[in-house]
Every structure is written in C-alpha cells, then in structure tokens.
Amino acid sequence: MTFTWSDLANYGPGFLNAAGIVFGITICAILVSWATGLAVALGNRSELRAVRGLAAFYVWFIRGTPTLIQIFLIYFGLPQFGLRISPFTAGFIALGLNSGAYVAEIIRSGLSAIPKGQTESALALGFSRRETMQRIILPQVCRIIVPPITNEAITTLKNTSLLSTITVVELTLYAQTIIARTYRPFEFYISAAIVYLVLTTVLSHLATRVEKRYAAMS
Amino acid sequence: MSAPLLKIRGLRKSFGETEVLKGIDLEVGQGEVVSIIGASGSGKSTFLRCINVMEMPDEGFLDFADVHFDYREGARARPTDAQLRALRARIGMVFQSYNLWPHMTVLQNITEAPVRLRGVPRREAEEEARALLARIGLLEKQDAYPSKLSGGQQQRVAIVRALAMKPEVMLFDEVTSALDPELVGEVLTLMAQLAREGMTMLLVTHEIDFAREVSSRVLFFDNGVIAEDGPPDAVLRTPRSERLRGFLARMLHRDAIDTAHGETPA
Numbered sequence: 001m002t003f004t005w006s007d008l009a010n011y012g013p014g015f016l017n018a019a020g021i022v023f024g025i026t027i028c029a030i031l032v033s034w035a036t037g038l039a040v041a042l043g044n045r046s047e048l049r050a051v052r053g054l055a056a057f058y059v060w061f062i063r064g065t066p067t068l069i070q071i072f073l074i075y076f077g078l079p080q081f082g083l084r085i086s087p088f089t090a091g092f093i094a095l096g097l098n099s100g101a102y103v104a105e106i107i108r109s110g111l112s113a114i115p116k117g118q119t120e121s122a123l124a125l126g127f128s129r130r131e132t133m134q135r136i137i138l139p140q141v142c143r144i145i146v147p148p149i150t151n152e153a154i155t156t157l158k159n160t161s162l163l164s165t166i167t168v169v170e171l172t173l174y175a176q177t178i179i180a181r182t183y184r185p186f187e188f189y190i191s192a193a194i195v196y197l198v199l200t201t202v203l204s205h206l207a208t209r210v211e212k213r214y215a216a217m218s
Numbered sequence: 219m220s221a222p223l224l225k226i227r228g229l230r231k232s233f234g235e236t237e238v239l240k241g242i243d244l245e246v247g248q249g250e251v252v253s254i255i256g257a258s259g260s261g262k263s264t265f266l267r268c269i270n271v272m273e274m275p276d277e278g279f280l281d282f283a284d285v286h287f288d289y290r291e292g293a294r295a296r297p298t299d300a301q302l303r304a305l306r307a308r309i310g311m312v313f314q315s316y317n318l319w320p321h322m323t324v325l326q327n328i329t330e331a332p333v334r335l336r337g338v339p340r341r342e343a344e345e346e347a348r349a350l351l352a353r354i355g356l357l358e359k360q361d362a363y364p365s366k367l368s369g370g371q372q373q374r375v376a377i378v379r380a381l382a383m384k385p386e387v388m389l390f391d392e393v394t395s396a397l398d399p400e401l402v403g404e405v406l407t408l409m410a411q412l413a414r415e416g417m418t419m420l421l422v423t424h425e426i427d428f429a430r431e432v433s434s435r436v437l438f439f440d441n442g443v444i445a446e447d448g449p450p451d452a453v454l455r456t457p458r459s460e461r462l463r464g465f466l467a468r469m470l471h472r473d474a475i476d477t478a479h480g481e482t483p484a
C-alpha cells in the first residue's frame with residue numbers, strides 16, 4: 001500500500017474527534033484544578049493547624065510523585081474500593097487533582113503579592129474576612145496569576161496524552177491506533193503534534209485576551 | 219459636657235513579650251479633634267488600631283456611643299466577630315498608604331462598603347459618592363482607576379471612601395507621610411474642613427503646625443503611655459516634660475533640614 005500525505009485527509013474527522021476529547025478533558029480538568037487549587041491555597045492560610053498540614057501534604061504528595069502513578073491510582077485504584085468511573089472521568093479528575101497542587105502554589109504566591117493594606121482597609125470599613133477575600137483580594141489575585149495559570153493549563157492539556165495509557169481515545173492514542181494500521185508514525189505523530197499546537201495556541205490566545213481586558217481595567 | 223463619644227480605660231496591648239500600650243485612659247467628646255504625637259515605636263498606630271479593634275487589646279474597656287466592650291480574658295462583654303464589624307463600620311480609618319482597591323474605579327471604591335454593608339441602594343450610594351467627589355474636586359475622576367490618580371488624590375479618595383460610611387469618628391494614621399511634599403497640603407486642607415464641620419477625629423501626625431491649628435487637644439505618646447494631654451498651645455508651646463521638649467526639638471530640627479533642602483516644612 002502506498003501512502004500519500006493526501007490520505008491524511010481521510011483521518012481528519014477522527015483527529016477532530018480526538019481533539020474534541022482532549023479539549024473536553026482539559027476544560028473539565030482545569031475546573032477541577034482551580035477548585036482544588038483555591039481550596040488548598042486557602043487551606044494553607046487556615047488558622048487550623050490540621051488544615052494547613054493537609055494542604056501542605058497535598059502539594060508535597062502531588063509534586064513528589066509521577067503524574068502517571070496518580071492517574072493509575074485513580075483509574076485502577078478506586079475500583080478496588082467499589083468506585084467505578086469511566087476512563088474519561090478518571091482522566092480529568094486525575095489531571096485536575098494533579099494540576100490543583102500547582103495552581104495552589106500559583107494562587108499562594110498571588111495572595112502573598114497583594115499588599116496587606118488591601119485587607120486592612122476592607123476590614124476597617126467593616127467587611128468580614130470572607131467578604132474581603134471574595135471582593136477585594138481574590139479579584140486582584142486573578143489578574144496577576146493569568147500568565148502562570150495559562151502555563152499550567154497548557155501543561156494540563158499536554159498531559160492528556162498520558163491518558164492514552166488508560167484507554168482514553170485522545171489524540172495520542174488515536175494516532176497510535178492509526179499508526180498500527182498504516183505504519184506511518186512520522187505522518188501521524190506530526191499530525192497529532194500539530195493539533196496539540198493548535199489547541200495550546202488557542203489557550204494562549206484566550207489568555208492574552210483576558211490579560212488585555214484586565215489591563216484596560218486598571 | 220454630655221457623655222463622651224469615646225471612652226477608653228486601662229487599655230493594654232502586647233506583641234509577644236513587648237508591651238506596646240501600657241494602660242491608656244482617654245475620653246473624647248463629640249466633635250473633638252485629638253492629635254497624637256510621639257516618637258516612632260511609642261505605640262501611636264497600635265493605639266488607633268485598638269480603637270477600631272484592628273488589633274485586639276489584651277485588657278481594658280471601650281465605650282463608644284452605645285457600644286461597651288470589655289477586653290479582659292473571659293469577660294462577658296468581650297466583643298464577638300459581628301460586634302467588631304459593626305463597630306468598624308461606624309469608625310472611619312485612613313492609612314498612610316492609601317490602600318485604594320486597584321481593581322475598582324474611584325466610584326466603586328467609594329460605594330462598595332455602603333452598598334454591601336449598610337444596604338444603601340446602589341443608585342443612592344453613587345449619588346452620595348458623586349457629591350463627595352464633587353466636594354473634593356475629583357468628580358471627573360469617578361470612572362478612573364486609582365493608578366491614574368496622584369498620591370494626594372488617592373488619599374483624598376480614601377478619606378471620602380471612609381466618609382461614605384457616615385462614620386461617627388475618623389481615625390487618621392500619618393495620612394500624609396507617604397506623600398510628596400507638594401501634595402500634603404490638599405490632604406490637610408480636606409482634614410481641616412472635616413474638623414471645622416464638627417467631625418470627631420483622632421489623628422496621628424508628624425505635622426506639628428497642622429496639629430496646632432486644627433486640634434482641640436494634643437496627646438504626647440511616650441513608651442506606651444499618654445505622657446502629656448492638653449490643648450495644643452499648652453502641649454506644643456510649653457511642654458512639661460524633658461521628653462516632649464526633646465521630641466519637639468527633634469521635629470523642628472527635621473523640618474529645618476527639610477527646608478534647607480528646599481522642601482515645604484512638614
């Protein structure tokens with residue numbers, strides 16, 4: 001069988017589908033990571049020692065173990081406790097929890113960059129600590145963390161390729177499947193790479209727009 | 219004289235091992251303007267911050283209008299979180315660093331607290347904020363973000379932000395210290411106006427001339443106690459203690475140096 005670049009077109013819909021899965025998992029994982037990251041970052045400043053300890057442990061564990069092991073723990077480990085979840089769900093939860101530790105560190109450094117006077121002036125007016133955090137501090141943290149959070153989102157997107165190991169038919173596994181049939185690794189891996197590039201570029205572009213919006217508001 | 223608006227008795231505060239306030243007693247009547255002077259580290263800021271409980275005193279009593287707090291360990295009148303917030307909402311405080319919120323416009327900075335804490339309808343809060351801005355000549359800046367304002371303008375907006383809560387007393391902690399000399403005047407002018415209108419004020423300041431002009435009373439803080447307390451002329455012109463004489467001489471000397479460098483005397 002002779003293979004030409006034009007044959008790639010036949011696989012266009014398949015790639016598109018796989019890209020959709022990558023995108024979907026990334027979005028879900030990002031949402032999980034933001035929620036986890038915020039909780040861990042705030043946990044870090046808790047008055048309760050146990051909560052601070054838990055937050056520190058979380059970051060220590062996630063940063064000190066391979067992402068692949070974390071994915072396996074969720075996908076293969078949880079069913080042992082009667083929790084059966086699809087590869088897709090296991091995938092975004094694992095990647096989200098993983099990224100959450102890094103997001104927590106980003107939010108933590110963002111929080112420490114806000115001058116103490118910002119909190120003081122709000123408390124002095126009568127705002128509660130919670131209102132101060134929600135209305136005054138976090139909105140400011142959001143603006144300064146856009147660049148590192150974008151990097152983190154891009155890392156998460158690229159990490160979806162690890163989910164090929166738990167049978168999520170995302171781009172990498174899709175490419176492998178076709179390659180097994182066509183014996184054309186170069187063409188299909190480069191195609192997959194290009195699709196990843198498009199997706200990461202879209203993410204960066206979105207982030208730049210958010211940054212510009214913020215810049216106009218200060 | 220009717221009952222004082224603010225009455226503080228036996229107020230003590232330590233940070234770790236260091237006792238910063240060593241038993242402060244003070245009564246401030248409605249409309250009084252009390253200037254607080256004293257060397258760095260004498261406890262002036264800590265005292266102001268204890269009044270609106272930005273710092274929790276270790277001991278002592280506070281009476282403010284109808285509020286009564288007893289700070290002693292285990293006391294029944296020890297304030298709850300909600301009571302603290304309610305008190306702070308009635309006491310305006312302005313800081314050395316203006317602390318405007320950079321992600322909100324000038325108007326939002328001013329309306330945020332009245333709308334969220336006093337339940338003032340947004341429209342109404344905005345009208346009031348505009349009236350306040352017009353008064354300080356900054357109406358055209360209502361939609362600007364704080365970073366677009368000069369230090370003096372930011373500090374005046376910070377004062378107005380506190381005023382928007384209709385406070386019963388205002389606390390000023392060295393509010394002109396971070397300003398370029400040429401911007402100090404506009405802030406002091408606004409404060410003098412408030413004083414004339416009968417606002418009860420406590421201000422920590424290094425501006426001795428200003429203290430003499432606007433205050434009804436001057437306190438000299440020394441080492442965590444009120445060492446002298448009296449009308450500005452008495453305290454500033456005929457200090458009783460050697461410590462205050464020395465302090466005033468140092469302030470004069472500092473002003474002389476500033477002037478020699480071509481700056482406006484503080």
Ligand SMILES: Nc1ncnc2c1ncn2[C@@H]1O[C@H](COP(=O)(O)OP(=O)(O)OP(=O)(O)O)[C@@H](O)[C@H]1O
Binds near residue numbers: 259263265
């Ligand atoms: N949060 C804190 N923790 C520990 N020590 C503190 C704290 N706040 C103030 N202090 C200490 O308490 C003492 C009094 O501080 P304070 O800020 O009240 O002085 P001040 O009279 O306002 O001085 P300045 O003129 O420099 O503003 C200082 O020795 C200061 O280091």
Ligand SMILES: [Mg+2]
Binds near residue numbers: 262263264391392
């Ligand atoms: Mg001070």
